[in-house]
Amino acid sequence: MIDLTPWPQPATPKIRVAEPETTAAEIAAVTAALERNWIGPDGIDARRVEAELSAAFGAGAHALLVANGSVALILALRALGVGPGDEVIVPALTYAATASAVVHGGATPVFCDVDAGTWGISPATVAPAITPRTRAVIAVHLYGVPCDIAAVRDLCATAGLVLVEDSAECLLGAVDGQVCGTFGAVGTLSFFANKLLTAGEGGAVVTTDSHLARRLALLRGQGMDPDRRYVFLEPGYNFRMSGLQAAYLAAQWDRRAAITARRAAVESAYADWLGDLVVRPEPPPGGIRVPWIFTARFRDADAGRTRRVAAALAAEGIETRPVFPPLPALPAFAGHPVAGTDVALSIAATGISLPTSATVTDDDVARIVALVRTVA
Numbered sequence: 001m002i003d004l005t006p007w008p009q010p011a012t013p014k015i016r017v018a019e020p021e022t023t024a025a026e027i028a029a030v031t032a033a034l035e036r037n038w039i040g041p042d043g044i045d046a047r048r049v050e051a052e053l054s055a056a057f058g059a060g061a062h063a064l065l066v067a068n069g070s071v072a073l074i075l076a077l078r079a080l081g082v083g084p085g086d087e088v089i090v091p092a093l094t095y096a097a098t099a100s101a102v103v104h105g106g107a108t109p110v111f112c113d114v115d116a117g118t119w120g121i122s123p124a125t126v127a128p129a130i131t132p133r134t135r136a137v138i139a140v141h142l143y144g145v146p147c148d149i150a151a152v153r154d155l156c157a158t159a160g161l162v163l164v165e166d167s168a169e170c171l172l173g174a175v176d177g178q179v180c181g182t183f184g185a186v187g188t189l190s191f192f193a194n195k196l197l198t199a200g201e202g203g204a205v206v207t208t209d210s211h212l213a214r215r216l217a218l219l220r221g222q223g224m225d226p227d228r229r230y231v232f233l234e235p236g237y238n239f240r241m242s243g244l245q246a247a248y249l250a251a252q253w254d255r256r257a258a259i260t261a262r263r264a265a266v267e268s269a270y271a272d273w274l275g276d277l278v279v280r281p282e283p284p285p286g287g288i289r290v291p292w293i294f295t296a297r298f299r300d301a302d303a304g305r306t307r308r309v310a311a312a313l314a315a316e317g318i319e320t321r322p323v324f325p326p327l328p329a330l331p332a333f334a335g336h337p338v339a340g341t342d343v344a345l346s347i348a349a350t351g352i353s354l355p356t357s358a359t360v361t362d363d364d365v366a367r368i369v370a371l372v373r374t375v376a
């Protein structure tokens with residue numbers, strides 16, 4: 001049984017678990033958008049980020065900005081024609097949006113377990129969930145760690161299944177030099193306020209299939225023919241990103257090396273100083289992790305330890321996060337088919353995320369480590 005009681009949190013957080021870093025660059029970019037009087041979608045910031053993001057995903061990739069990472073998933077499934085009558089295999093250990101998108105599209109999520117090493121799906125965890133109605137698999141690269149995506153891609157190819165990658169937490173992570181989000185038909189990203197790079201709210205879809213890219217763009221913009229105003233070819237959505245969000249994101253994009261370096265330094269300090277107590281998810285061979293948030297599980301199976309640590313840190317004004325409770329244990333997803341959850345449950349019972357914001361200082365890390373060690 002997973003403990004669903006409220007997680008200990010500071011009344012007034014002094015150190016946030018994953019907050020955005022707004023500098024003069026973000027303020028200048030948003031001010032410039034206001035001065036240009038272009039706060040709607042598809043302005044120069046959005047176009048530049050889309051072009052540079054596409055290039056970062058590799059040759060032939062098309063990245064389209066959308067309103068957030070949740071609608072990115074809905075858009076991907078709709079564009080791929082996944083809907084009523086279809087089953088979609090989703091990891092039990094993920095954020096709710098991954099499975100909600102399946103439900104919103106009228107398909108059925110089927111939950112599978114995750115691998116104890118990567119905390120993501122693998123052929124061994126997906127296989128038991130496949131039925132004659134399975135149409136698609138959503139692989140999630142959780143907590144900045146690519147799952148064994150090349151092997152999952154091969155399984156999907158053999159079984160004739162559509163592969164979608166939820167890369168909301170793993171911006172530009174890679175396996176064997178290939179960027180996560182380009183292994184399947186469509187990859188999705190989030191630029192939510194707590195993400196590595198943010199627009200406050202924001203997301204993207206990415207594909208290397210130019211026909212699919214046109215379809216994603218069409219559906220993102222109400223289904224309107226790009227060449228004929230108010231001629232709607234099919235019912236679409238308004239999933240566009242506003243110009244103000246794109247301006248903030250453009251500044252973050254330009255500062256991505258500095259933001260990433262700081263978060264990586266924070267993560268490796270935790271890993272060095274807590275490595276005897278905790279174990280982190282690890283990418284598959286050839287995989288490159290992304291320093292989004294330091295998340296690890298205690299090496300022993302004491303399920304109360306994470307909450308004791310969270311309470312001790314909260315008393316000092318330090319925020320932490322629980323690992324996602326496995327989705328089949330939650331009221332929102334009760335009753336959907338489940339092929340396995342044992343590993344997901346044990347990770348959730350013993351895992352915790354520590355503050356990894358770019359604003360976290362070396363002194364903060366030292367204090368947090370000392371507190372964790374006192375309780376553990």
Ligand SMILES: Cc1ncc(COP(=O)(O)O)c(C=O)c1O
Nearest residue numbers: 068069070095097168190191192
């Ligand atoms: C794994 C995963 N998928 C999807 C989402 C949804 O993204 P957003 O919050 O931008 O809607 C999130 C994010 O927060 C996430 O962590």
